[in-house]
Amino acid sequence: MNRVQPPVVPPTEIIQGLRCKECGHTYEKGSPSYVCEYDFGPLEVIYDYEKLKGKLTREVIESRPDNLWRYRELLPVEMEPEIGLYSGWTPLVKADRLAERLGVSELYIKDDSVNHPTFSYKDRVVSVALSKAKEFGYRTVSCASTGNLGNSVSAHAARAGFNTFIFIPTGLEIGKIVGSLVYNPKVVEIEGNYDDVNRFCSQMADKYRWAFVNVNLRPYYTEGAKTYGFEIAEQLGWKLPKNIVIPVAGGTILPRVYRSFRELVELDLVEDNNPRFFAAQAAGCSPIVTAIKDESEVFKPVKPDTIAKSIAIGNPADGYEVMDIARKTGGWGEEATDEEIIEAIKLLAQTEGIFTETAGGTTMAVAKKLIEQGRIPNNESIAICITGNGMKTQEAVANHVGETHLIKPTVESFEEVCLPTLGEMGAVV
Numbered sequence: 001m002n003r004v005q006p007p008v009v010p011p012t013e014i015i016q017g018l019r020c021k022e023c024g025h026t027y028e029k030g031s032p033s034y035v036c037e038y039d040f041g042p043l044e045v046i047y048d049y050e051k052l053k054g055k056l057t058r059e060v061i062e063s064r065p066d067n068l069w070r071y072r073e074l075l076p077v078e079m080e081p082e083i084g085l086y087s088g089w090t091p092l093v094k095a096d097r098l099a100e101r102l103g104v105s106e107l108y109i110k111d112d113s114v115n116h117p118t119f120s121y122k123d124r125v126v127s128v129a130l131s132k133a134k135e136f137g138y139r140t141v142s143c144a145s146t147g148n149l150g151n152s153v154s155a156h157a158a159r160a161g162f163n164t165f166i167f168i169p170t171g172l173e174i175g176k177i178v179g180s181l182v183y184n185p186k187v188v189e190i191e192g193n194y195d196d197v198n199r200f201c202s203q204m205a206d207k208y209r210w211a212f213v214n215v216n217l218r219p220y221y222t223e224g225a226k227t228y229g230f231e232i233a234e235q236l237g238w239k240l241p242k243n244i245v246i247p248v249a250g251g252t253i254l255p256r257v258y259r260s261f262r263e264l265v266e267l268d269l270v271e272d273n274n275p276r277f278f279a280a281q282a283a284g285c286s287p288i289v290t291a292i293k294d295e296s297e298v299f300k301p302v303k304p305d306t307i308a309k310s311i312a313i314g315n316p317a318d319g320y321e322v323m324d325i326a327r328k329t330g331g332w333g334e335e336a337t338d339e340e341i342i343e344a345i346k347l348l349a350q351t352e353g354i355f356t357e358t359a360g361g362t363t364m365a366v367a368k369k370l371i372e373q374g375r376i377p378n379n380e381s382i383a384i385c386i387t388g389n390g391m392k393t394q395e396a397v398a399n400h401v402g403e404t405h406l407i408k409p410t411v412e413s414f415e416e417v418c419l420p421t422l423g424e425m426g427a428v429v
């Protein structure tokens with residue numbers, strides 16, 4: 001089966017170049033720039049939306065295969081996509097049992113815990129970044145990672161035939177480490193936290209001609225996160241949720257989901273309902289949420305100390321954009337302690353059958369808090385962004401779930417050992 005369909009307008013005509021988010025200076029496409037020459041501002045891709053109006057319709061998109069390239073005209077790749085043909089199009093689960101528990105009327109879980117091939121939202125950004133790496137002719141790919149990004153780069157790069165270097169801080173969960181090693185990249189643990197790893201990778205990117213997906217390919221990489229937002233809107237029947245709760249690490253996904261909604265409005269694919277954006281961080285690493293709550297113009301970088309290691313970034317690259325969007329949309333930010341994260345992982349698992357990792361537990365716990373505070377009204381639609389899979393962070397909950405029962409393989413043994421433990425359930429079995 002053909003996993004990608006032809007674009008309605010050639011990408012070469014839609015993609016205009018790059019623009020500095022600080023000063024607006026523009027750069028020609030094809031240049032490997034990623035920061036502005038004048039003020040070191042981050043660059044973003046510019047598209048000619050006029051050319052797509054009336055051509056990129058709901059019907060065209062709906063007729064395409066179930067992967068993230070169904071939105072290819074809004075992604076910065078000019079070559080025929082070959083990477084990520086099975087990534088994206090994850091379930092948007094209508095979470096009625098959880099809604100009832102939280103006392104809200106319309107609740108959805110966007111579930112990237114089952115993304116292909118490495119079970120996190122990073123499979124989206126990596127699909128786009130590695131496609132661009134191929135287009136630029138790179139042979140070696142790399143990244144600074146808190147775990148999930150390394151897993152995704154390793155897997156996609158194995159299939160695409162790149163050489164791969166993964167740089168991670170020490171102390172990650174075993175599931176995250178094995179989840180990269182199995183694809184046989186070079187995995188390098190750095191004595192320090194993520195922010196040290198990131199600084200190191202910036203220096204490496206100056207010296208080695210490698211594609212660091214979240215450093216020198218960052219303008220393209222971040223665009224992949226828009227597909228998370230496009231899918232939410234399409235899966236809601238081309239509507240935007242009124243409230244959306246999103247985890248914040250480096251601050252990539254929240255601003256990209258915001259941009260995805262703006263683009264859909266611009267192209268008349270959805271009606272604007274001015275969604276509120278809410279940022280979720282762990283209490284042990286909450287520079288952005290702290291700044292939002294203090295109504296401060298600046299955030300103070302922190303040293304992370306949380307079980308939510310995948311979002312433990314103390315000095316977020318796109319932190320200012322997150323603060324700005326939370327404010328201007330009427331959203332807010334909240335944080336969750338380690339205990340609240342663990343409780344929220346169990347709540348989501350036990351109401352909706354979705355096992356998320358600690359980052360998802362953070363988002364879930366924060367959504368619950370914001371609803372209890374009334375900052376998210378209980379009669380409006382709400383989307384909670386679940387971005388990673390619990391099987392990778394089992395050590396976080398292993399001591400906080402029930403125990404197995406050991407019996408002999410006889411009915412007597414079952415009745416002797418298990419029946420007395422059934423409690424209320426005993427009445428119905």
Ligand SMILES: *Cc1c(COP(=O)(O)O)cnc(C)c1O
Pocket residue numbers: 120121122148149247248249250251252253254310311357359360387388389
């Ligand atoms: C990377 C990551 C995030 C968010 O990171 P951003 O840099 O803010 O986009 C959220 N959840 C999980 C599971 C992640 O791996």
Ligand SMILES: [Zn+2]
Pocket residue numbers: 020021022023024025036037038039040041
């Ligand atoms: Zn600039």
